[in-house]
Amino acid sequence: METMISESSNNVTIHWFRHGLRLHDNPSLLEGLENCSEFYPVFIFDGSVAGTKTAGYSRMQFLLETLRDLDENLKKKGSRLYVFMGEPVKIFRQLFEDWNATRLSFEQDPEPIWQDRDNNVKDLCDACNVEWIERVSHMLWDPHVILRANGGSPPLTYAMFCQVTEIVGLPPRPVEDPDFSKVTLPVSDHHDRLYGVPSLEKLGIVAECEAQLSPYCRYLGGETKAAALLVSRLAKESKGFSLGQVQANQMYPDLTGMPMSLSPHLRFGSLSIRKLYWALRDTYSELYPGSSVPMSVTSQLIWREYFYCMSVNNPNYNRMFENPICLNIDWYSDDALLRKWKEGKTGYPWIDACMRQLVQEGWIHQVCRHAVACFLTRGYLWIDWQKGLETFDHYLLDADWSVCAGNWMWVSSSAFEKVLQCPRCICPVRYGKRMDPTGTYVRRYVPELKNMPMNYLFEPWKAPESVQLEADCIIGTDYPSPMVDHRTASKECKEKMEKVKGKYRDDTPHIAPTNEDEVISLIWMRKQHGETQMCDHSDEKLT
Structure with a gap:
């Protein structure tokens, strides 16, 4: 069990950074410094910490920058960040002995994927008579x-x-900032060589494309x-x-x-x-x-x-099967369609711009996330939301195990509720026009269409051949034709979802929106004259 904070002023404290990579509002750090004579801040690359197991180039770059900044801020206080690689229990067992540690402090990581790691370290602390302090601030x-x-x-x-x-x-x-003035802060003369923050190269992380090295933002x-x-x-x-x-x-x-x-x-x-x-x-x-x-x-x-x-x-929260709050839906498995979506080659400029920004920069606005998630799943392609989650989990800077999976279940209608299974879906044309009224966003990330007139920019397949020639972009050659007829695809997906509704007529526990206003609020759809800008494509044609 967690012990009471020792009143002895001779405690040697190790603070274990995982998430919570900051000095401000860090209650476990603050308590670790109480009655402390010697202090060591530690970060351990264990293959999974802070989402590193699935992280791509941009997120790893962001993490290393965060660690370097933390190290610099600690340096200003007279300390340094000690970075290790390996299994936490093995590392702490050695550090407890080498540093004569009496206390380990850390921020609570509440998600189930971290519980085995943390419980094993707590057990080690108990076995070694090391006090452990865990506090909530994430x-x-x-x-x-x-x-x-x-x-x-x-x-x-x-x-x-x-x-x-x-x-x-x-x-x-928030709690007050930590005071290191009364604590000894040991630093090795060879700190950078022995305990420094590693480079992307040392971790074997390389950019997937040139744009990741020099993104717009x-x-x-x-x-x-x-x-x-x-x-x-x-x-x-x-x-x-x-x-x-x-x-x-x-x-x-x-x-x-x-x-x-x-x-x-x-x-x-x-x-x-x-x-x-x-x-x-x-x-x-x-x-x-x-x-x-x-x-x-x-x-x-x-x-x-x-x-x-x-x-x-709920350790199965990020998957469909054996997840008590998620509906099991018979999604398609189509690697070719999935690849086009991931690469931003769907033939729908708004969707493609969003996906290309995601890959290049590691971030897209929430309106973009909802649009591409709907397109992949219940809206048009009927592809498993777990495939979309894997993509986001790799590229997004802010990919969060709980939030990311929750959003995918919600948007894909695996969060079963009639509002999301209505005939409407997020239109890849109209929604794009509303979010990017000048076309600047699409032209930036889909440069093939930079010369396409605005009235055809979001539906370039409708442009006459003469317009395509003048824009130096032939649809089907320089930029792909639409991978699906979005009007037909949305109707087919609606029919599939109706079958799902029939299968789960009983009250099945699931994440669910409360009402239509909540849906509109989360997806940022403004009502205009009693209608939203979601649609069922009944008045749209591809040609």
Whole structure:
């Protein structure tokens, strides 16, 4: 069991960084420094830590930048980050002996995939009479508290989750920054050679394409970059709040501007989720003192919590079979269609632009994620959502085991609910036009179409031959023809989903949206004259 914090001032503490790669708002680090005489910060590449098992070039680059920044920030305090490679239990057994450690502190990793690792290390600590300290700061709430408040099981809808969090109460505010001034911080004279952050080359990570080496936009990792980005993001949110807008960057996304999302930093913990949550609330309150803060101000952060809680105690959460909250659907398996989708060669410029940005930069806006996920699964290709999850899990900077899988189940209708099985789906033409009204985004990532007139840009197969010649882009030669007739494909998928609905008429536990407004909010569809910009393609033709 976790022991009480020792009152002795002679503790030798090792802090184990995994997620939570920051110094600010780090309660386990803070407690590790209490009554501490000597301190060692450690990171271990064990083949899986922080999602490295499935990470591609961009995410590994971001992680290494984050670790270097952490090392630099520790250096300013007089310490350094000790980086090791191997199995945590073996490494800690040796470090406990070499450093005479009496205490190990670490942030809680709540997802089930980390429990065996953490339990094995806790067992080692108990066997070696080393105190261990585990604290919650990767989430707003301790997920086990949420589950207990809901009777022992996760809330199956977002609305239910919000009701439970109201009972639990607001999450804690961030803790103060750590004070290293009274602690000895040993550093080897040969630290960089023995314990330095490795390079991509040393880890065997290489770029898959030239564009990954010099992308249009690149997120930079680290707590320092996260802090600067937070300031810019709060300024933008404050402006939106003053105009009566909430989540302005979501409803009106700037797809070609500088990266503004903080999700990669939340994923690695270089920014505290609690710091962002309270910064948003406080920014709103400063503008509207005395007014209650709308839940929409922090709703995207609450969605993250919701998916995390859904995954607790469910090791099969990221797969379809043996997953108690996911429907088993007879998806197609078509490697050729899957490859075209992954490579951004579907023949639908909006979809292709999204997928190419994903591969090149490791990030796409949420509106892009919903569009390509719908296209691959229930909307048009009827391909297994797990294949899409594997792609996202490889390329996305912010690919998160719980959130990523939850979103794929939700959008693919494996989260069974009538709203998502309605005739409408995310149109690869209309939705693209709405999100990219000037065509700048599509032209950037699908340069074959850079000269295509705007009225044909999202449907280039409709362009007359003379227009294609003038645009120096012949459809079927320079840019692919549509891989499916989206009008026909969507109707076929609708019929398949109706059969699924018939198969699961009983109440089957699953992740589910509460109502249509919640769907529209999550996918950022504005209602216009009582209608959304989702469609059933009944009035569209390919020619």
